[in-house]
Amino acid sequence: MTTFMSLFLLLSILMTTLAQLAAADFYKDAEITWGDQRAKILNGGRDLTLSLDQASGSGFQSKNEYLFGRFDMQLKLVPGNSAGTVTTFYLSSQGAGHDEIDFEFLGNSSGSPYTIHTNVFAQGKGNKEQQFQLWFDPTSSFHTYSIVWNPQRIIFLVDNNPIRVFNNQESIGVPFPKSQHMRVYASLWNADDWATQGGRVKTDWTKAPFTAYYRNFNIKGCPKSSTGSSSCGSSTASSDNEGWRTHELDAAGRNRLRWVQSKHMVYNYCSDKQRFANAVPAECKRSRFL
Numbered sequence: 081m082t083t084f085m086s087l088f089l090l091l092s093i094l095m096t097t098l099a100q101l102a103a104a105d106f107y108k109d110a111e112i113t114w115g116d117q118r119a120k121i122l123n124g125g126r127d128l129t130l131s132l133d134q135a136s137g138s139g140f141q142s143k144n145e146y147l148f149g150r151f152d153m154q155l156k157l158v159p160g161n162s163a164g165t166v167t168t169f170y171l172s173s174q175g176a177g178h179d180e181i182d183f184e185f186l187g188n189s190s191g192s193p194y195t196i197h198t199n200v201f202a203q204g205k206g207n208k209e210q211q212f213q214l215w216f217d218p219t220s221s222f223h224t225y226s227i228v229w230n231p232q233r234i235i236f237l238v239d240n241n242p243i244r245v246f247n248n249q250e251s252i253g254v255p256f257p258k259s260q261h262m263r264v265y266a267s268l269w270n271a272d273d274w275a276t277q278g279g280r281v282k283t284d285w286t287k288a289p290f291t292a293y294y295r296n297f298n299i300k301g302c303p304k305s306s307t308g309s310s311s312c313g314s315s316t317a318s319s320d321n322e323g324w325r326t327h328e329l330d331a332a333g334r335n336r337l338r339w340v341q342s343k344h345m346v347y348n349y350c351s352d353k354q355r356f357a358n359a360v361p362a363e364c365k366r367s368r369f370l
């Protein structure tokens with residue numbers, strides 16, 4: 081072997097190791113909370129699968145709770161006939177008056193598109209749904225779904241494309257999640273009473289078990305310390321790790337968001353005049369993007 085080749089080999093081993101260090105470890109950072117053997121951590125903590133059969137679904141949560149951060153997850157959704165199934169990746173606090181930031185993936189019959197359902201709860205109140213259909217098949221390969229949560233705004237991203245921005249508009253009386261720690265949750269469960277085409281299409285149990293794939297769970301945020309306050313590990317601070325704190329859309333981001341919202345949004349609570357009896361929520365009047 082030439083020196084050049086061995087150097088190259090060494091470099092590629094080093095780079096693979098670094099890439100593995102960067103992604104979180106499901107053994108270290110998450111715990112399976114329900115579904116017994118239906119949830120499996122694989123490949124030394126790099127991958128996690130959830131499955132659903134007629135008896136139960138399954139789920140996991142992060143060990144830590146966070147107050148602000150950026151949360152990335154790669155997901156490959158249940159393929160084929162996924163009607164009736166719901167796959168989730170969300171943040172939630174516990175107890176009464178809870179805060180929550182949701183990504184839910186509503187399955188569909190073979191050949192019909194998944195719906196991405198998003199919502200934001202602050203102090204127990206939600207009713208801020210926006211739904212999208214994707215510009216790719218989310219069951220054929222992994223894609224990255226991210227939640228950026230800082231004191232100014234919440235941004236939902238798909239493969240780094242912003243699909244929704246929920247700004248902090250406390251100044252006009254709209255509650256915003258900013259004082260309760262949240263944990264990351266993920267689950268696969270049966271919701272065929274409502275999920276697919278309004279509950280008309282049921283889960284086909286002859287196709288069970290259904291499986292969803294998670295990997296590259298990546299959290300840059302402020303975990304709750306043992307004293308109950310938040311600590312944002314300044315030892316690892318770098319512009320790359322800290323960008324989420326001030327993340328906002330630049331011109332390219334705004335263009336991308338406009339494209340997603342005009343071409344791929346299938347429901348927007350802000351346009352649902354019937355539901356709100358012509359009195360749309362205050363935040364809807366402020367932003368073109370809500």
Ligand SMILES: *[C@@H]1O[C@H](CO)[C@@H](O)[C@H](O)[C@H]1NC(C)=O
Nearest residue numbers: 186188192193195275276277
């Ligand atoms: C499923 O596909 C139908 C069209 O075939 C669509 O109307 C519906 O919104 C899709 N998603 C869900 C969750 O029902």
